[in-house]
Amino acid sequence: MNSNPSSRRHPKSDLTKARILDAARRLFNEEGTALVTTNRIAAQAGLSPGNLYYHFSDKPDIIRALHKEYAAAHADRWEPAADPAVNVATLAGNLAAGFELAWRYRFFEREIRALLRADPELSSDYRRNYQRRLEEWVGFGERLVAQGLLRAPRPPRTLRDLAIALWLIAENWMAFLELTGDPSDPAQFAKGADVILAVLDPVLTAKGRRQLNRMAATEPEDARLEVTAKVTTSQDHD
DSSP: OOOOGGGSOOHHHHHHHHHHHHHHHHHHHHHOSTTOOHHHHHHHHTOOHHHHHHHOSSHHHHHHHHHHHHHHHTTTOOOOOSSHHHHHHHHHHHHHHHHHHHHHTHHHHHHHHHHHHHOHHHHHHHHHHHHHHHHHHHHHHHHHHHTTSBOOOOTTOOHHHHHHHHHHHHHHHHHHHHHHSOTTOHHHHHHHHHHHHHHHGGGBOHHHHHHHHHHHHTSOTTGGGHHHHHHHHHHHHO
């Protein structure tokens, strides 16, 4: 039986929890999880420490809740459609949205390995989310192959291998920037979307490439900067 008072749900409680999580996310993004105390989070949210502890038992509990929030924002984005053009638009749109979300929760991008090592429960949540999203990506890729938009990798390599490669790039892009660039620069962060497209390009069919180029041609002239613009806006307000 869960005795945590946060299990008793009502609208006002949900709004307070949302304030706490928003304050925590902003502070973690700016300063890192290690330097931020629950008292700081409470003050940032305009609450007393006691009010915060009514909803969350400790800082790891807040981090786990933020990870669930982050994972939920990625859910149900990869349902394939019967129309190939819709699937190409979904691919491009989800790529932009994925990097926007990663920037919004960028402390996870910086600290995920240390956070998982420190918290077995968070690690289990992460693994479940990884497996779910990987299956979604593979299923979406199978539909692209069936529609003649994507070539399956040559055996013994598989679509799952391709999906894992894309996950590795997306999940480690912030770490790469810490070694080679400026992880605080939203333009450099958004460049990760171009890197993923570069990896996908050799396995796109001519039909798939035409669909992608046709979609890009119908966008405004500055569409290439869409991810950067969203990330920059997120930096300004988050």
